[in-house]
Amino acid sequence: MATTDKLDGITPESRSGRELMEGVLFASPYLIIFGVFLLLPLLIGGYMSLFDWNALAPAESTFIGLDNYARLLADEQFQNALFNTAYFAVLTVPSILLVGLGLALGVNRDIKGQGFLRAIFFSPYILTVSVAAILWTDLYSTQYGVINYYLGMVMSNPPQWLQSRLFAMPAIALTTVWWLVGFSFVILLSARQSVPEYLYEAAKLDGAGTWRQFRDVTVPQMRGAIFFVIVINLIWAFQVYGQPYVMTAGGPGQATETLVMYLYQAAFNQRSFGYASAIGYVLTAILVGVSIANYYLLGGDNE
DSSP states (O other): OHHHHHHOOOHHHHHHHHHHHHHHHHHHHHHHHHIIIIHHHEEEEETTTTTTOSSSSSSGOOTTTTTHHHHHHHHHHHHHHHHHHHHHHHHHHHHHHHHHHHHHHHHHHHOOOOOOOHHHHGGGGGSHHHHHHHHHHHOOOOTTOHHHHHHTTSSSOOOHHHHHHHHHHHHHHHHHHHHHHHHHHHHHHHHTSSSOOOHHHHHHHTTHHHHHHHHIIHHHHTHHHHHHHHHHHHHHHTTTOOOHHTTTTSSSTTTTTOOOHHIIIIIISSHHHHHHHHHHHHHHHHHHHHHHHHHIISSSOOO
């Protein structure tokens, strides 16, 4: 091959350089978009987090170093928002995984109407967050909601879902599971259908029952998809904003205020853009840390 290249007047070095240039040219549209809309705002946000930022006159902003991050440690509202966000993630991420996996394994069976079931399970995901939130707000209504209408047949005092500090976040979590599970269902169904059937046949010959087949064949073969579903839903959970904003506005009594809601309030209500940038960086660090932890627990090469 090297002789042919030299006969053609093209050395291996020039060929690899040309391939590198072609690769850069093909990737340049994405690299430009990534740099302008993701990397540049990330760097600007980090810079702003070190200042008492004056949005109207940036040149007059005061450098305060890490004071914004130190302020977070003593900010009870930030701690409350962080707890609420973590609580929301605990409620939603395992539920979406388990429900999505259950639906995927059920639909994968040789039953009639598989296409119809797939469409039904996926259809809530195509709704916007505002539509899904308004729909479930009406269902939770204490005056005309369907849920309390039927609960009223078996109990005298049904819960005031969105007005209760105890039930508001679980109610929002249930809405989110219903809304987002379709995406995870499709990913997990695709992963299940890619598992070779001969593995199950071999497991049956070894005397494995349904549970052992699931534990020793299904889960290991679907580990990559399970890892992806967990990570993407964790990212969505820690970035939650629309559902609590529409359904409860962060109430009652800040019981459903999340990190992104507090970040928005700090930036646009309090005009503390430097402090809001610090909140954003802490949120980014949390997401990166959780993703890395999940990679080593589930996504890494454990063999």
